Amino acid sequence: xxxxxxxxxxGGLTVVSAISEIFKGAEIFYIADTAYAPYGEKTPEEILNRxxxxxxxxxxxxNIDALIVACNTATSAAIKYxxxxxxxxxxxxxxxxxxxxxxxTKSLKVGVLATPATLKGxxxxxxxxxxxxxxxxxLFEQACIGLxxxxxKGEINSEKTYQMLVKWLNPMKKNSVDTIVLGCTHYPLISSxxxxxxxxxxxxxxxxxxxxxxxxxxSLQKGHINQGTLNISICHxxxxxxxxxxxxxxxxxxxxxxxxx
Ligand code: DGL
Numbered sequence: 001x002x003x004x005x006x007x008x009x010x011g012g013l014t015v016v017s018a019i020s021e022i023f024k025g026a027e028i029f030y031i032a033d034t035a036y037a038p039y040g041e042k043t044p045e046e047i048l049n050r051x052x053x054x055x056x057x058x059x060x061x062x063n064i065d066a067l068i069v070a071c072n073t074a075t076s077a078a079i080k081y082x083x084x085x086x087x088x089x090x091x092x093x094x095x096x097x098x099x100x101x102x103x104x105t106k107s108l109k110v111g112v113l114a115t116p117a118t119l120k121g122x123x124x125x126x127x128x129x130x131x132x133x134x135x136x137x138x139l140f141e142q143a144c145i146g147l148x149x150x151x152x153k154g155e156i157n158s159e160k161t162y163q164m165l166v167k168w169l170n171p172m173k174k175n176s177v178d179t180i181v182l183g184c185t186h187y188p189l190i191s192s193x194x195x196x197x198x199x200x201x202x203x204x205x206x207x208x209x210x211x212x213x214x215x216x217x218x219s220l221q222k223g224h225i226n227q228g229t230l231n232i233s234i235c236h237x238x239x240x241x242x243x244x245x246x247x248x249x250x251x252x253x254x255x256x257x258x259x260x261x
Contacts, residue, residue, distance in 0.1 A: 001026040004058030008037035011186030012070025018208030025228035035238030040115020051078035066090035076121035096183030097205040114183030116143040179203040
């Protein structure tokens with residue numbers, strides 16, 4: 001099984017990390033599209049264009065069987081197009097985990113942290129509308145402008161990142177939010193800071209494990225045998241913080257190189 005996975009940078013590696021816990025006997029080709037990061041502040045057309053180019057590259061160069069869009073922003077802009085255009089591939093997208101959040105909240109107040117493009121997208125709006133019948137929950141949506149850049153720079157524990165989060169999370173804290181959706185695959189990398197600011201026993205919802213389970217089940221249906229080693233090749237289109245990669249995928253069998261797409 002050859003699996004292509006991409007994101008604008010390091011964020012999708014949180015999904016790769018979850019996959020590496022349960023998926024075996026396969027090759028993973030990860031594209032960190034750092035030359036075009038952040039996606040969340042680009043137009044849907046620009047994002048779709050990158051998704052198209054990257055998918056074609058993964059097919060031509062690596063002959064992938066499955067594609068994982070490990071990015072909420074890219075999924076919002078392009079998943080429909082990718083599913084319609086590459087019908088031979090297993091295609092899995094990433095969506096903010098609003099449903100699990102709605103099911104778990106006790107205060108009926110849920111925070112959603114995501115990129116501006118994800119929150120503006122019709123996919124997110126549709127998801128919220130569809131789920132509004134399950135339970136009446138108040139959503140506190142926050143577009144986190146600049147946060148992806150901080151994470152890409154490795155500035156996870158910096159004062160600037162902390163202050164950005166304090167500004168966004170304080171209104172949630174004051175309003176008794178007990179569950180926060182991490183609607184961007186970069187954000188699990190700062191979950192310890194979110195917990196520190198929110199203090200209470202906050203539920204943080206991320207979707208890496210759900211994506212990993214979905215990949216495993218669809219692959220098994222296609223005859224994949226889940227045994228042996230998992231090789232991970234990481235290719236970055238622009239600058240990347242290698243220390244961060246090693247931290248996210250510690251002790252994993254990885255190769256890192258540069259590429260142009
Ligand atoms: N990791 C991406 C996501 O899940 C977004 C990053 C970006 O803005 O580039 O939305």
